[in-house]
Amino acid sequence: MDLRPPRGFRDIPPDLAILRKELMGRVEAVYRRYGFDPLETPAVESWEVLAGKYGEEAEGRLIWRFKDPWSDREYALRYDLTVPLARYIASHPEIPMPFKRYQIAPVWRHDEPQRGRYREFYQADVDVVGSPYPEADAEIINVIVDALDALGVGSGFRVLINDRRILAGIFEEELSLKDPLAVYRIIDKLDKVGEEGVRAELERLLGAPAASKVMEVISIKGDVADSLDRLSREHGSNATLMKGVEHLRQVAQLVRRPQALEFSMSLVRGLDYYTGPILEVVLDRPRIGSVAGGGRYDNLISLFAKREVPATGASIGIDRLIDAGLEVGLFRADRRTYTQVMVVNVRPESYAYAWRVADVLRSWGFSVRVDLNRSGQDEQRRRALKLGVPVVAFVGPQEEASGSVTLYSPSKGERLTVRLEEARQALERLLS
Amino acid sequence: MDLRPPRGFRDIPPDLAILRKELMGRVEAVYRRYGFDPLETPAVESWEVLAGKYGEEAEGRLIWRFKDPWSDREYALRYDLTVPLARYIASHPEIPMPFKRYQIAPVWRHDEPQRGRYREFYQADVDVVGSPYPEADAEIINVIVDALDALGVGSGFRVLINDRRILAGIFEEELSLKDPLAVYRIIDKLDKVGEEGVRAELERLLGAPAASKVMEVISIKGDVADSLDRLSREHGSNATLMKGVEHLRQVAQLVRRPQALEFSMSLVRGLDYYTGPILEVVLDRPRIGSVAGGGRYDNLISLFAKREVPATGASIGIDRLIDAGLEVGLFRADRRTYTQVMVVNVRPESYAYAWRVADVLRSWGFSVRVDLNRSGQDEQRRRALKLGVPVVAFVGPQEEASGSVTLYSPSKGERLTVRLEEARQALERLLS
Known part of the structure; x- marks a missing residue:
């Protein structure tokens, strides 16, 4: 039997799990600081809820769709956290608006690993539901930027922005493309297949002259104000486009770190449901595609309910970001245990006292292991060393007789015997 | 379209999600205090990994098993966290033992809701892998008891214990039952179908005389020492049973709160993989079945690898425990938001200053919302009230001119205007 997880799935060993928990905790703290609250939707959705929301490729190949053998119903594992949120909002008209929610949870995609x-x-999603204003889009960018800061990414990233109405104004109204979503999906592959790859695909779909025009348009990128000015000059009479330009201009004014923003006409986002500003965060290095993305989806909720509810949000790809950070040395999965103290009982007869010492240290909040294998002293010490436990607490007949414990910090090279009641302070110092 | 989650699934709204996060955080803190580290296995497993591990009912009806339509491979959503752990251990012979891990994660069962x-x-699982000793089983009980304490359950629960070797000694060796697992599964329903229900099912399977004997045996329950003494007296020559009796006796001596323990011969656990001590935690009220359970499974890992690796663990059923706690008033899902401060901008022109105030408060770690809907002052206040935000921070032209903020606590009925730099202390006081 193959003992590995299924292809494309992973077991997360303690060192990586400890790192991931730490990083997700930091992201969550930032989300809360902006007043976002948790809403949790299930991993399993009815297939009809996801159908028609993400576009061809997702539907035909990427969604983990399945028939329940017992009931013959069609289900799917959630493909993102946004469509389930839209379903939830649609079915709860009583929720006060704006509704600000986050969810940090796995999603499943049947992608080539x-x-x-x-x-x-x-994914770590953050959304504002119920505001049509640039304020909401700006807050989403601010919370994402702060979260990346909290992760230690520093200034090593750019937030690419665009607006679906700018794309629509040019590609649908001016160039009159029949199937703009197909064009967007091709453009979306720019990072993966390069400029020539995109041009080739566009030529196949549109013919050479139209493809050239598209390639020219998507070359607009750089400073936000400059790009928006240029678009206003060249397409000022295009009302759809100008709505996007004006909206983005206001967003840019509200963003706390405008120097991180960059306009990119080739940013289109692969998903069908976006309607306004869209964004993607790319790291300076390594080049592994975007680590966060999102945008405004004012029409998604109305696919579920007969109400228009504007919404905007973004998502940090936690696992991809961690892989990238590990690669460039930003993160290290070097902590193998939460254990702070390994209680080593020097003699079998000290067992009961060793357990009592462990209990006392735990009551102070320390993470403590005791021997569970009736091992000799050497074996217990080897184990502490292997795990990288920062403090070893030796307990033997002498310590028991005097109600004390001998603490040893391998990294500080320090060893001291203290009365058990005084061990707390000593431990705090050794662990600092 | 049906906008509810699929049957048996739930959306967890913010108030419940906030409560669940709080409670899971407390359990996790206790698990860490005992030196357990996180290991995370995927939600999706190959079907063959789960097959043959849980018993008939699970396999024939309860496992969310599905065929991937793209590859035709057979997968399953994890049914518990134990079998995936066993797969992981089997495939990583290099892991230092004992391996102590926890995982708090969803599992999926196709049960009648x-x-x-x-x-x-x-489920919140905690396991010690690699120790055959009662010390490991006792630590599992201790960590579970401490976790329930941390949840505020107090002394309102009992830990029922038994040992599969005691069951085997009597039912397999003395009563020579042909299919003991089938008998265990019937006994396991005692809570659900009552004594007469179990007797009827046993009579169908075994005939009346054998059923009576089984009923008599499973009536042994109560004080651990008394029960084990009685078993020693009545079955002292049964070597299998006596192994269980001796093991349990040592476990009971190591448990920090022995008064919570109760021996119960009718405790059998429904899963096939247990081999030694088994346990279940039942609340005094409400009577909703067990809220935690577990046991020793020394042979499970050898189903995956040609090594014998002893292991023991237990699992808290977080969602069932929360439901029970909500029902008896132990928990309340009355916090609707993490937001501590709602910044209300009194005049549209104070918008920029309001955002600056929010940024400053956030930089101190407070959870802060600002208006994202260009709403009037009254609307912003109504929203703060509805959400139950504890402090409202009014910001208008006066505050902007003097670099201050007006803080108001509805619950304390207190209102004061302070310079922005001094707002931190005032806020801490109002929030305390």
Whole structure:
């Protein structure tokens, strides 16, 4: 039997799990600081809820869709956290608006596994539902930027922005493309297949002259104000486009770190449901595609309910970001245990005292292991060393007789015997 | 379209999600305090990994088993966290033993939905792999008892214990039952179908005389020492049984709160893989079945690898425990938001200053919302009230001119205007 997880899935060993928990905790703290609250939707959705929301490729190949053998119903593992949120909002008209929610949870995609791309991966979503204003889009960018800061990414990233109305104004109204979503999906592959690859695909779909025009348009990128000015000059009479330009201009004014923003006409986002501003965060290095993305989806909720509810949000790809950070040395999965103290009982007869010492240290909040294998002293010490436990607490007949414990920090090279009641302070110092 | 989650699944709204996160955090803190580390296995397993591990009912009806339409491979959603752990251990012979791990994550069971029983629910598992000794079983009981304490359950629960070797000694060796697992599964329903229900099912399977004997045996329950003494007296020559008796006796001596323990011969656990001590935690009220359970499974890992690796563990049923706690008033899902401060901008022109105030408060770690809907002052205040935000921070032209903020606590009935730099202390006081 193959003992590995299914292809594209991973077991997360303690060192990586400890790192991931730490990083997800930091992201969650930032989300809360902005007043977002948790809403959790299930992993399993009815297939009809996901159908028609993500576009051809997702539907035909990427969604983990399945028939329940017992009931013959069609289900799917959630493909993202946004469509389930839209379903929830649609079915709860009583929720006060704006509704600000986050969810940090796995999603499943039947993708070809490769570097930074798994079939199960964590997304950290943050959304404002119920505001049509640039304020909401700006807050989403601010919370994402702060979260990346909290992860230690520093200034090593850019937030690419565009607006679906700018794309629509040019590609649908001015160039009159019949199937703009197909064009967007081709453009979306720019990072993966390069400029020539995109041009070739566009030529196949549109013919050479139209493809050239598209390639020219998507070359607009750089400073936000400059790009928006140029678009206003060249397409000022295009009302759809100008709505996008004006909206983005206001967003850019509200963003706390405008120097991180960059306009990119080739940013289109692969998903069908976006209607306004869209964004993607790319790291300076390594180049592994985007680590966060999102945008405004004012029409998604109305696919479920007969109400228009504007919404905007973004998502950090936690697992891809961790892979990238590990690669460039930003993160290290070097902590193998939460254990702070390994109690080593020097003699079998000290067992009961060793357990009592462990209990006392735990009551102070320390993470403590005791021997569970009736091992000799040497074996217990080897284990502490292997795990990288920062403090070893030796307990033997002498310590028991005097109600004390001998603490040893391998990294500080320090060893001291203290009365048990005084061990707390000594431990705090050794662990600092 | 039906906008509810699939049958048996739930959306967890913010108030419940906030409560669940709080409670899972407390359990996790206790698990870490005992030196357990996180290991995370995927939600999706190959079907063959789960097959043959849980018994007939699970396999024939309860496992969410499915064929991937793209590859025709057979997968399953994990049914518990133990079998995936066993697969992981089997495939990583290099792991230092004992390996102590926890995982708090959802599992999926295709059960008939009812009170406290969902098709997706969180389990909080804790396991010691690599120790055959009663010390490991006792530590599992201790960590579970401490976790229930941390949840505020107090002394309102009992830990029922038994040992599969005691069951085997009597039912397999003395009564020579042909299919003991089938008998265990019937006994396991005692809570659900009552004594007469179990007797009727046993009579169908075994005939009346054998059923009576089984009923008599499973009536042994109560004080651990008394029960083990009685078993020694009545079955002292049964070597299998006596191994269980001796093991349990040592476990009971190591448990920190022995008064919570109760021996119960009718405790059998429904899963096939247990081999030694087994346990279940039942609340005094409400009577909703067990909220935690587990046991020793020394042969499970050898189903995957040609090594014998002893292991023991237990699992808290987080969602069932929360339902029970909500029902008896132990928990309340009354916090609707993490937001501590709602910044209300009194005049549209104070918008920029309001955002600056929010940024400053956030930089101190407070959870802060600002208006994203260009709403009037009254509307912003109504929203703060509805959400139950504890402090409202008013910001208008006066505050902007003096670099201050007006803080108001509805619950304390207190209102004060302070300079922005001094707002931190004032806020801490109002929030305390």
